[in-house]
Amino acid sequence: MTKIDDTPPAWDERTQLSTFLDYTRGTALAKCEGVSPENARKALLPGSPLMTMSGVINHLRWVEYYWFQVIFLGEEDLAPMTDEDPDREMRIAVDFPLTQLLDEYAEQSARYRELAAGYDLDTKARGTIRNGLHVDLRWILHHLIEETARHNGHLDILRELLDGTTGR
Template sequence: MTTRTDVPAALDERTQLTTFLDYARATARAKCEGVSAENARRAPLPGSPLMTLAGLINHLRWVEHWWFEVMFLGEEDRGPWTDEDPDREMRIAVDRPLDELLAEYEAACARHRELVAAHPLDTVAKRTRGDGGQFDLRWILLHMTEETARHNGHLDILRELVDGTTGA
């Protein structure tokens, strides 16, 4: 697990990008510290039955898989989603202990840190966008930071609603 800081050790582009992504990742984990198993599965927003702490952590784990392994490396998509159930990763998370989901998320993040360290930021993803264009690793890092930070806002609201905990 990485230390939660948004202050990069150096000011080069790679260090800044990876530091901010790791900060967002660590914040997601911090939002879940000390939550009960019951509250990790609670969906307090009536219009969003899949919005749970567990569901969002599982979603973040699989979004990492999609962008780094599927899009960037061109590997097979092993995600739990299907055409019939595109949000399945959120749905199935409530049947799993949060500590297992967090461990899987951290393991995925560790793999992706190594992957990022091994490639120049200008490296183009193996898979193309729907319009035929390509993403580079720099864009994927920026996107993952945005995606994770956006969901941290959701985690923050959900945590306050399920047990009153704020901060982190």
């Protein structure tokens, strides 16, 4: 798997947050290296039929969309999830090649990296979270690191169950 560096080139807060978010994003991509199209769509956990490698990658893509586009910028939510099908982004992922999902996630990550670089970490989001608060960009970056790292654990388990591959 591709080696990803988590050491920031500078020690200021922004660089550390950006580096760790990029590290977790890169880890998600690396977990999927060499996965066959068939394996990318396999659900291996009986209690989680939507938990596929494709589903997790598509979920990560839409999570970043939600936090940057909807919450931070205050734009209309165009994500595929609905009240009736809150996990739809994971369900529909099997209809797309994993390579497409990975490319879209990487391209989107690059756009959001550039977007975040243009704002102060203290900038408040235009949209609100569930409790009505306007979080700042710093909080969003921390949250995305946590969310992506958590799902990397899911990808790690799925990958080991699929073909025995372990590690980063």
